Amino acid sequence: MKEKQIELGIKMLEQEFGAQRVRRAIDAVQAFRVEVPSWVFGNFGAGRFGDFTPSGIARNIFEKLEDAAQIHKLSGATPRVAMHMLWDFSQDGRTPSWKMVEKVDQAAGELGLGIGAVNPTYFLKGSHRNTYAAEEKTTVDDYVEQTVIAAEIAKKYADKLVTLWFPDGSSYPGQVQLRQAYRKMKEALLRTMEKIDRDVFVLIEYKVFEPGTYHTVISDWGTSYLLTRELGENAGVLVDLGHHPHATNIEQIVTRLIEEGVPGGFHFNTRYAADDDHSVEPNPELARIFYELVLGDVVTNPKADKNWAYMIDQCSGREHRMHAILHSIDSLQIALAKAMLVDTVALTELQERDEIILANRFFNASLILADVRPIVATARLEKNLRADLLAAYEASGYRTKTDAERV
Ligand code: AFD
Numbered sequence: 001m002k003e004k005q006i007e008l009g010i011k012m013l014e015q016e017f018g019a020q021r022v023r024r025a026i027d028a029v030q031a032f033r034v035e036v037p038s039w040v041f042g043n044f045g046a047g048r049f050g051d052f053t054p055s056g057i058a059r060n061i062f063e064k065l066e067d068a069a070q071i072h073k074l075s076g077a078t079p080r081v082a083m084h085m086l087w088d089f090s091q092d093g094r095t096p097s098w099k100m101v102e103k104v105d106q107a108a109g110e111l112g113l114g115i116g117a118v119n120p121t122y123f124l125k126g127s128h129r130n131t132y133a134a135e136e137k138t139t140v141d142d143y144v145e146q147t148v149i150a151a152e153i154a155k156k157y158a159d160k161l162v163t164l165w166f167p168d169g170s171s172y173p174g175q176v177q178l179r180q181a182y183r184k185m186k187e188a189l190l191r192t193m194e195k196i197d198r199d200v201f202v203l204i205e206y207k208v209f210e211p212g213t214y215h216t217v218i219s220d221w222g223t224s225y226l227l228t229r230e231l232g233e234n235a236g237v238l239v240d241l242g243h244h245p246h247a248t249n250i251e252q253i254v255t256r257l258i259e260e261g262v263p264g265g266f267h268f269n270t271r272y273a274a275d276d277d278h279s280v281e282p283n284p285e286l287a288r289i290f291y292e293l294v295l296g297d298v299v300t301n302p303k304a305d306k307n308w309a310y311m312i313d314q315c316s317g318r319e320h321r322m323h324a325i326l327h328s329i330d331s332l333q334i335a336l337a338k339a340m341l342v343d344t345v346a347l348t349e350l351q352e353r354d355e356i357i358l359a360n361r362f363f364n365a366s367l368i369l370a371d372v373r374p375i376v377a378t379a380r381l382e383k384n385l386r387a388d389l390l391a392a393y394e395a396s397g398y399r400t401k402t403d404a405e406r407v
């Protein structure tokens with residue numbers, strides 16, 4: 001969008017939605033922060049079709065941090081990088097190393113970044129027969145230990161946030177005892193929580209399938225929620241957009257959690273088939289989710305502890321890594337801007353009068369039909385950033401540099 005188009009676009013939005021609402025949308029976009037995952041910048045295996053790596057890909061955690069810094073420089077929205085414990089804090093990919101933690105922390109600091117959520121890596125040795133729900137006590141103990149160390153790292157070096165995703169489950173009926181698997185998971189989680197400091201926050205991610213195709217131990221938000229109730233006040237539910245059965249109404253889940261006062265977090269991505277981990281796209285579902293987050297006051301709340309934790313969880317395949325992540329940030333900001341435009345008072349009036357279609361059309365006028373790119377562009381221009389993130393990246397010279405260096 002050219003500057004003239006942006007100006008004109010803002011004028012049109014002001015006429016339809018009111019100048020105040022447009023201003024608040026710009027402010028919200030400026031205030032919104034989201035974590036980027038370290039793993040998006042590297043080479044992520046895509047099985048037997050994965051023999052392709054885009055140029056300029058980061059080869060180690062330090063190059064990943066450089067990429068993250070470049071993303072933050074362009075977007076101003078991503079000062080924190082989520083880490084995968086035994087990929088990023090280990091020399092051999094099997095054991096945690098405090099020396100690595102220190103080096104990574106220092107490198108991040110020098111680049112103006114911080115370590116965000118710490119993700120223990122549960123898909124390592126022994127995990128083909130589950131982790132927290134495993135038969136073998138040594139496997140459970142090893143993974144509990146890893147989580148405890150993750151919590152220590154999160155406390156000492158990061159934002160005191162640990163996000164847990166367990167691959168536990170089964171692929172055939174009869175393979176494992178369903179009740180026992182859940183009980184074991186709960187016991188090991190309780191044991192973990194006893195060992196970690198109360199001011200470290202733990203988000204529990206659920207997923208309907210994979211690697212288990214018949215069942216997963218933490219399959220849905222209800223299971224996560226039940227567990228968090230047992231675990232205490234420093235536990236919450238992590239919603240990953242790729243982890244539900246098709247056609248699940250995710251905004252409804254969001255409202256349940258908010259209404260019950262359950263602290264939450266998001267892993268943003270886009271899925272078509274299943275857990276595709278694609279870049280975030282600015283689709284209507286995302287805008288509706290943001291509407292509920294805005295209404296629930298858990299996004300861009302000036303009281304930081306009221307906000308949910310927002311992270312991008314994507315693993316790109318053939319697409320250019322930096323494009324992929326910038327596209328996600330752009331999409332999230334678009335969704336937030338749309339959510340901010342909804343006149344909730346007018347909507348409530350229509351709801352009270354039971355104007356079914358009129359309410360729906362009114363809602364969609366903001367969430368689907370409004371072109372909010374001028375809002376997002378203005379938010380950036382006011383912060384001395386370029387209006388178009390991907391164009392700014394292409395013009396930055398960073399691509400040429402990394403393409404040449406990283407061979
Ligand atoms: C897996 C899960 C997931 C989770 C990630 C964490 O699908 O979304 O957040 O691992 O390590 O890929």
Ligand code: MN
Nearest residue numbers: 205240267313
């Ligand atoms: Mn996830």
Ligand code: MN
Nearest residue numbers: 240242275277
């Ligand atoms: Mn996933």
